[in-house]
Amino acid sequence: MDFGRRRWFCLAALTCVAQLGACKKLGGDAAPSGSSAGASAATQGVVIGHYASMTGNTAHFGQDTDKAVHLAVDEANAAGGVLGKPVKVVTLDDRGDSAEAASAVTRLIDVEHVNALIGEVASSLSLAGGRIAQRRGIPMISPSSTNPKVTQVGDYIFRVCFIDPFQGKVMATFARNTLKLDEVAILRDVKNDYSIGLADTFKASFAALGGKISLEQSYSAGDTDFSAQVTAVKGTKAQAIYVPGYYSEVGAIARTAKRLGLKVPLLGGDGWDAPELFSIGGDALDGSYFSNHFAADGASPKGKQFMAAFKTKYGQEPTGLGMLGYDAAAVLLDAVKRAGTTNPKAVRDALAQTKGFEGVTGKITMDKDRNPEKSAVILKIQGGKAVYEATVQP
Amino acid sequence: MDIATQKPRWLLRLVLSAGVLAALYAANLGVQAGFIEYVQRIILIAGINVILAVGLNLINGTTGQFSIGHAGFMAVGAYAAAFTGVKLAPHVTALLGAGTLADGVTFNLALLVGALLAAGAGVLVGLPSLRLKGDYLAIVTLGFGEIIRILFNNAQFLGAATGYFGDSPAGLPTYTSFFWVFFWVIVIVVVVRNVTFSQTGRSLIAIREDEIAAEAMAIPTTRLKVLAFTLSAATAGIAGGLFAHMQSGIRPEDFKFDKSIDMIVMIIVGGLGSISGAALGGVFVAVTLELMRDLQQYRLVLYALLLIVIMLVRPEGLLGTREISLAALRRRFRQPERP
Incomplete structure (x- = not known):
């Protein structure tokens, strides 16, 4: 019979793992365990x-x-x-x-x-x-x-x-009333509700304030090449691009824009808020703005x-x-x-x-x-840092 | 065999089926009364994994075709069942009155629609791609899985990236119970077993062992491969429908490439080509990850390590190509036999 060593070894390994999982709270942790249901x-x-x-x-x-x-x-x-x-x-x-x-x-x-x-x-x-x-x-x-x-x-x-609509509205208000922009392009992450939500409210609010959305482009989280989208934006009169995505793609988009010579600021939301944004985007992000919950220097x-x-x-x-x-x-x-x-x-x-x-x-x-x-705050990116720019009330 | 000996067999089967159903119902009551919801949830996930693994094993194990896009079929089934369930529920309730009966009818109709559409997707992908072999087929199935997910990502009426959870903010009704999950586990295991041990199954194994030789023996390889693919897709569709109504909401991200890999892990750990091995692998994946929950972020490291160890000491999987069955057990006890 081949009920041999290997099988036993395998069984032993399995048991070890099960034990590891089960003997969890030996570290003096006072959590109630599953058996004592209803521990008051x-x-x-x-x-x-x-x-x-x-x-x-x-x-x-x-x-x-x-x-x-x-x-x-x-x-x-x-x-x-x-x-x-x-x-x-x-x-x-x-x-x-x-x-x-x-x-x-x-x-x-x-x-x-x-x-x-x-x-x-x-x-x-x-x-x-x-x-x-x-x-x-x-x-x-x-x-x-x-x-x-x-x-x-x-x-x-x-x-x-x-909530999302509020952030889109804040950025639209800021772009139209403070930055005095007339035309903005939108680049949204179609895989991401967050991005879609922000882009939709930005679009509606910006239009309500008399601005124009010159172009809407999309990408998917995980994409690495954005030259097609950036080139399309370059062909319009957009004065800024609203990119309410997460930091990894935003950094890459900024770099692509710089490489292709598109010199407009990017606008975004709190998905930008990570130190990695600057390590990925580098100085290509200088002059961009994003809305956030909080600003360290305006605290x-x-x-x-x-x-x-x-x-x-x-x-x-x-x-x-x-x-x-x-x-x-x-x-x-x-x-x-x-x-x-x-x-x-x-x-x-x-x-x-x-x-x-x-x-x-x-x-x-x-x-x-x-x-x-x-309230929400707007941060401006300068020299690889996010600097407090304004507070927008609800 | 003449009719006289066949008739009692039919009767026996009928009695047996009724017995199984009754046992299942009793077990359902027992599980609901005896376990906390957390444990019940793990049991449900294990059941759904068994369906996925047993279904996928038909392609990857029995037929020897390497498909790595199975999450795509699961997604089709999940979305179709969720959508059908939501749209069907008011009509069924109007007919039968609200209650367990109406829920059960709605749920199973929804699951069947999910299975049918997933099977349709299986034919659609299988027909053009199953002339390919090995790596090429793997890439096609991978591409298909991604296409499906991206389609759902962009389907506004199905909630796009947020996912679909019906019309109520509380999400899809949670029809999925121990009874229904294991009812479908039994149905699918029996069907897959019967296919595997039929002439068709032998032909599938012949394709796995040597496709050219199989063709030379007049086995219609493409037709059989599409058949296996379709059946397997249908089971994934059922699993998807069960998952959707357990989770009470689904999102395209739930059917990522990682999910397909999870399924492959199940069948490889359990033993490629063995139905009971696949089932064991499905339970293994569901239970191991939960057992290791207290290791916090290190549990995925340990899980990966565990898989490596298993592959090193048992490259053929926990069960290899063996099956756990009553007949095998009987054989083991009916010792000394032939020299």
Whole structure:
């Protein structure tokens, strides 16, 4: 019989891995395990679940947010916790996949017994997880999912960032009223709702303000050659190109524009906000503008304080996503404090009543659709840095 | 065999099927009462993976054609089933009244539409491309998978890049339950098994072993390859429909090239050419990743490492080409036989 060594070895390897996975929380972690279902939240304080893309294409988003969430929770614990008990945050990775996001949220609710959730950065993943949170009656607050559909899932879903239409409108207002542009071309990422959403509102708002869209071109995330699109724009009288995409493609587009001698500024949204933008785009981006949630040099005292704390803890500057991650956690903890209990329904009601909360990205007031009313900033790129240019009110 | 001996066999099968259905229903109740939603979800994902793997194995394992665009067929099935379900539900409810019966009818009609359209896509891709072999076929299927995804990315009525989740903000109805997933697992495993062990299946294996020799034996290779492709696409369509109604929303990104690779991992880990191996591989992929969840971002590293180890110590997969079956077990116990 060939029930030989190799088969046993294989079986042993498999068992090892299973063990590794199962013996997880030996590290003195006080999380309730799956077996003790219904471990009462009252005895263990506030548990916040965070699901994020810690790996995969958008790992950068998840990691930035998670660092800031931990910072907010650490600060709350240093100040004596919430409701007199320590706050604990459980982060699960979804590798940017919606089935994984849904599994992670289910696990956070069923196994980790979280009282509230901090959602994803990417809107489609916040949608996937939010549907489960809504069904299970656990409040969820997304730090930076800007798609309007996210909070439409139901009355347990909140966010601390402004929504896509607002960013498109802000940039259109800025381009038309401050930069006095008459003609702008749009280059959108057709694979990306975010990009499509921003481009649509920009188009409508810019036209409403009397501007003209000279040309609309598209690309897909992952493309590397943009010469066809840039050449097409070059043939028009566009004074700027609105590129509401993510940083990797935007950098490449800027370089292509420079190479082909197209000397107009690029305009964009918060998807540009990553240090990699400058390493990819280089000086080709000088003179471009993008809308963001926050500007380091235009920060409030509270914002400055956060930046200093973040730098001390992690040795790097926080990104806008980090800021929002911090605000999401802070708004959530504030709501728990006001609710006076970790009961999900009470926390939800308190979240809905958030009014004039002083966050690091500005004052946050939840409107009736559970979206915040807050201001946006415009940043200008100069010498490989983003500099605060203006604040646009809602 | 004469009719007299056949009739009781039919009866036996009928009783057996009814028994299986009843057992499935009981298991469904047990699973829903006994497990938390998280565990239930893993079980559902494992079931869907089994369908995907068993279906893909028919092309990649039994027929020996290398297809790496299977996520495309899954996408067709998922979108078709989701869309049909949403449009059909009001009519079925009007006919049957709201309830489990109406949901079940809507769901299965939707799944069948998904399977049919996916099968159609299978014929469409299979006819022109199955004259190609090896790497060339792989590239064509890869291209097809991408074309499908990009089509959905641009289809406004299906939600484009945001994805499709029906008309309500809460998403598609979650019809997918333990009962329906494993009902379809059983149906598909039985169908694929019967095909594999029929004359057609033997011809498919002949194509895998030596296509030229098979052709010389008057086996219509292209026709059979298209048949395998179509059947396999239909199963992926069913899996897609089940996935859509479990996830209550689908987006084109869910059917990336990575998904096709996941399926290939399932069948290679399980054992190319073995139905039970493919099923085992499907469960393996679903469960391993979840078990390693606490390793946080390192779990994908460890997962990859695990795959490398498996391939080093068992290049033929966990089961190789062997099958786990009642007959094989019986044979094992009915020891000393022929010298």
